[in-house]
Amino acid sequence: MIENADACKIAPAKNRPTWPWLAAWLVLGLVCILFDPVIQPYLTRLGQVMPVRVVAKHWQELGATTGIALFLLVAAGFAWHDRGRTLVRFGVGLAAAGLSVQILKHVVGRVRPNDVGDTNVFVGPNNPFTRHAWQLDSMPSGHATAAFAMAVMLTWRWPRLSWLWFFTAAGVAASRVLVDRHFPSDVLIGAWIGVMVSRCVNNRWSKVTRDQAARSSCQRKHPNGERS
Numbered sequence: 001m002i003e004n005a006d007a008c009k010i011a012p013a014k015n016r017p018t019w020p021w022l023a024a025w026l027v028l029g030l031v032c033i034l035f036d037p038v039i040q041p042y043l044t045r046l047g048q049v050m051p052v053r054v055v056a057k058h059w060q061e062l063g064a065t066t067g068i069a070l071f072l073l074v075a076a077g078f079a080w081h082d083r084g085r086t087l088v089r090f091g092v093g094l095a096a097a098g099l100s101v102q103i104l105k106h107v108v109g110r111v112r113p114n115d116v117g118d119t120n121v122f123v124g125p126n127n128p129f130t131r132h133a134w135q136l137d138s139m140p141s142g143h144a145t146a147a148f149a150m151a152v153m154l155t156w157r158w159p160r161l162s163w164l165w166f167f168t169a170a171g172v173a174a175s176r177v178l179v180d181r182h183f184p185s186d187v188l189i190g191a192w193i194g195v196m197v198s199r200c201v202n203n204r205w206s207k208v209t210r211d212q213a214a215r216s217s218c219q220r221k222h223p224n225g226e227r228s
Contacts (some may be wrong), residue, residue, distance in 0.1 A: 022196065029188035034118065036183040040118045047178030052128030056175035058133075063143030063172035068094065071150045089205050090153050097149035097197040098142065101190060102128070105137035112138040114180045141182045141190035147172035156202050169194075 005042035024217050047053055060068060106128040111121040115135050147169035155162040163178040182190075224228075 012111075018199075022192070024177045025192050025195075026189070029185050029192055032185035033183075036122060036185050038115055039184055040180075043177050043184070044113070044118075044180045047180060052178060058177040059136045059171045060143055060175035060179060060181075062168060063147035063176070067150065067172070068146060071154070074154075085198050088158065089202070090150075092205075093198040093201040094095055094146065094149050096201050097145050097194045099141050100197050101140050101193050103143040104140055104193070105142070106133065109185045110139040110183075110186070111136055112181060113183055115139075138182055139186045139189060140193055141173065141176050141187040142188035144169070144173040144182075144187040145194040145197075148191040149198040150194075152195055152198040152202060156206075177225050 004223050047056055062070075071090065071094070072087070075087040078086040109126045111123065112131040112135055123136055126133060128137075148166075151162075151165035151169040154165045158165075169191065173191050175185055176182040176183055
């Protein structure tokens with residue numbers, strides 16, 4: 001006879017380390033700030049080409065209200081199947097990423113390229129409730145954050161379609177630069193935040209769910225704490 005807690009002890013899951021490429025991604029985004037004034041004019045001119053402008057204008061909406069509504073609609077479709085767990089999981093991951101990026105936007109205080117041209121202008125912390133606050137929230141990109149957060153969550157549900165989710169998210173990020181609403185570093189760092197925050201939520205949620213399922217199964221097998 002041993003204690004039930006010992007009999008049902010859960011071994012930690014072994015995950016492949018992902019911090020090297022996440023660290024490299026962040027460094028790339030920060031270094032890119034130095035080259036934004038050089039890169040931005042070329043991308044802006046590319047975005048003025050008619051087919052590119054039309055595609056970018058509509059694609060960017062997948063990281064805004066349209067994309068978020070579709071994302072939550074898909075999650076809601078599973079509500080009857082898993083008692084709303086997928087909907088809550090998706091909602092929490094997206095909300096956490098969105099809140100994080102909105103706070104950082106007004107701490108960094110970077111002026112948008114369509115307001116300042118191809119120059120790096122950082123004003124620092126600012127009041128998000130002022131009339132001109134929307135002009136000072138270029139970094140990080142909220143669209144890129146939302147798109148990549150959704151890509152991570154959708155990959156958890158449909159891993160075989162991960163290429164589609166991340167291709168769509170990358171298109172959203174590129175579109176925001178092409179329509180001259182963000183610098184390249186804005187979308188790189190925004191995408192990084194979306195991946196990091198949603199991965200943290202997803203991993204924590206998976207761990208809790210896995211531990212609960214394993215403990216429940218073990219307790220059914222060893223109701224009195226016995227283990228052969």
